[in-house]
Structures are given as structure tokens and as C-alpha cells.
Amino acid sequence: MSSYAKSIQNGSRQLRDAGVEDPVGDARILMMWASGQTRSDLMLNENNEVSKTVLRRFSRAIKRRHNHEPIAYITGEKAFWSLNFIVNQHVLIPRPETEAIVEQAVRVLQGRQNPRILDIGTGSGAILLSILAETKIAHGIGLDISSSALNVARANAKTHGLTERSDFIQSNYLDVFNDVEHAVFGQKFDVVVANPPYIDDDAMGKLPRNVAGYEPHLAL
Template sequence: MSLTLLQAWQTARARLEAAGLVGPVIDARLLVEAAADATRADIVTDPHRALTADQEASLESYISRREHREPVSHILGRKGFWKIMLTVTPDVLTPRPDTETVVEWVLRDFPEHAAWSVLDLGVGSGAIVLSILAERPAARGLGVDVSEEALAVARENAANLGLAGRLALLRGDWTTGLGEATFDLVVCNPPYIASHVIETLEPEVRDHEPRIALEGGADGLAHYRRLAPEILRVLKPGGRFAVEIGYDQKTAVETLFRDAGARDVQTLRDLGDRDRVVAGVKNPLES
């Protein structure tokens, strides 16, 4: 007898709970929706709809992969972030709600119809810059990443969102190769996990996220030491920056940016009330 949508969801939830996974209810629903080509509303309004044999086979594969700690974003190949849906692969960091703190701050401080420029260093999937461009139709962006595979993902996401015409992508090592180019805004989510901590992370991160997007050197601060002066260099006078940080890096990263000449340096907290983003301004009088 075929599983119904409700039975499929209940079965998936029970298996993921038994595997000790965090968030089994949501994960189970997402996997059922994808396998059965259903929506959340379908599970509620048409719970007795039967899955086909192919859909059951797909669901079994999805559940098994999730039981082995593969992220849902990799199983489904997509992840929602801010107000957009992104293609996600093992070549890019899975976008997380914590990073939306950057987008929220940017949209609050930059006018909707101003023609300003944004640089996203370590663009990855394009989550940050594409969320900004989707909300600010006059803005244009440049995304830089050292990984050609990551740039391919960002390029696909820009095309899918109809934003390819406003986002240029460049392979590079942070600001190397930008020459004299300057920007109104620089955003960045650099690797900030200390090397010795990597092996203690959840399997979803440790085994499936690109190591290059995680590892921040012996103390997690290696990239900020380089980025602070580089970001100030490529900002226009009066330009702003926002960089994501680890929960315990507020003081160190603030100091690095102040020492580089940034003004009005502040740390923003995420929805979990943890220090998450260091933001600031380049001296408006600095040339």
C-alpha cells in the first residue's frame, strides 16, 4: 500500500528523530514536499493523497541521506535566504539565517532608489549580494571568490533571480586585482572558525561544507587581519562595511577595523542575540 502525504511526513519525522537530528519536523516536511512534488498546504489539505512508487523511492533516498547527516540544502540543491531561493552545492557555504543580519543592516541604511555599488568578498552562493540587489533595484554589485566552482553557483543564482545584469563576478583573492576600484558598500562573510575547532563541528558542517569557507587560521582571525585594511582601501570616503564574525570575536575584529582607520565601528546581534556582524564607516574626509 502506498504511503499518503501524512504518513510519509510522519515516517520521515520519526526516522529523523530516531537519528537524533535537530529540527526533524521541518526537515521531514521539506523532504516530503520535494519527493512528492507537494506543498506545505497539500500536506494539510490533502493528507491522504498517495505517493507514487517513484516518489516513495525518492523520499527513501532523501531520508537515508539525511540520516547520514547530509544537509537538507545539499539533498535538495536549494536553500531559502532572506526573501530569495538559492541553488546550493557542496562547493559553497549553505546560507544561514544568522547571515541575514548583514542584509538587514544594509537595507536599513541604504536608500531604495540610490545607484550605489556593493562589493561582496567571498561571494559563495551570492546570498548576501543577491538579497541586497533584489531589494535595491538601482544598486549594482561585484562578487569576488577564489573558487571558480563557487562563482559558477553565484552566476546561476544571479541568472535565476533575473539579476545577472547587475552583478559582475570575478575570481580573485579578496581585493587583489581590483586596482583603484572603490565601492559604497563592502560586505563579507569570511572563514572565521579556528583550525583546531573544525573537527568538533556538527557533521553537516564538518563533512559537507567547503573547508576553504570555514577555516580562519589558528585563532579564527587570520582573514580579518588582512581584510580590515583591504576593505577600508576599496571603500569610497563615507562608504560602509559589514562583516560577519564568530560569536566570540567582537572585540578582536572591532579592534582590527578601528586600527585600520574605520569609524563608528559597532557590532550587530543576530536573532539569537549573539554578536554576529561588525559594521562601520570609512572616514568621509579620507581620500
């Protein structure tokens, strides 16, 4: 059998051979996930023997990362703002720079009574739910054309106890403004947020493999 330290070393070597940018860091994260340990736990236990179950889980994760699959899809979660969000191949992985949208929205909503938020292209719901978590009396609606993405958003709302203050509706962006029968047509919102697709077809082929090969092109 192998120790945690040795297993991480072997895993990082495989990732380095595949050209992964941070092989040691990624191997540590995947071992933390596979073993259910924190970073400090892993340091304390680095010379302990890894169980067969954990080693199999870690090895499968390393193989997926070796193919440049994003860590967030392997572990099934991504930290954003102050929360952890469920993510999978149906939603874009939340980026740290997108937190600026949350920060600005929270600032705008300060002092407003029962504010309402519309999130166009909600994906995992990370933006909307982060705003709701910070603005305790707010209610929000998230729109997305993908029913699979909306399932992820609803799961995240349930995880964070925000189901009662959020609704998720399948919709094309333009229908909000053009379809008089749309669920939100004519409604008033205190804040409208969006992180729409912005990568054109020419640029798509130039994206890193871990993005172009795994994240939903519909959301990019």
C-alpha cells in the same frame, strides 16, 4: 503502497534513530520537496497514496538526511532574505543571522545614486544578490577564490534576473588590496560586505556533523 502520512511517519522514525534534531519537521520538508507540494497541500492529501516515483525520491532524501546531510543540499535550495537561492556542496548554506549584513547595507545605500557594492567571499551570492534585489539601481561585484562557488552565484543571479547588475570574479581576498592589476584594485565602492571564514582548525573538529561533514571547509 503507503499514504503520505504513513511515509512521513516512517521517514521521521529513521531520522529519529539517526539522532536528527527535528525528525518530523525534516521528514515533512523532504516529502514536500519530493512531491512538489506545499505544506497545506500535504495536509490535505495526507491520506492519499504516494506514487512510486515520489516514494523513491523521498526515500533517497531520507537516506541522505539520515547521514546528517543538510536539507538545503538535498533539496538544492535555501531561503535567504526574500529569495530562494541555489546551493550545493561548493557553497556555504546562507544563515538567517547573515541577513543582518543585508539589512545594514540596504540602509546605508538608501538615497545614493547608482551605488556600487563589493562582496568579498561571495559564495552563493546570497548577500550581494539580496542587496541588489532591494536596491534597484545598484551594481555589484562578487569575489570568491572558488570557481565552483562562482558558478553557483552566477546561476543565482540568472535565476533572479540580476545578471546585468552583477559580476563575479575569481580572486583571493588579499589580491583586492595588494595586486594593482586586480580587476577591482583602486575602484570605489559605496559598500563592502564580507562573511569570511572564521572557524580555526581546532574548532573545526567540534562542529556539528552536518556542518563539518558537508559544508566547504574553505568557506568555514
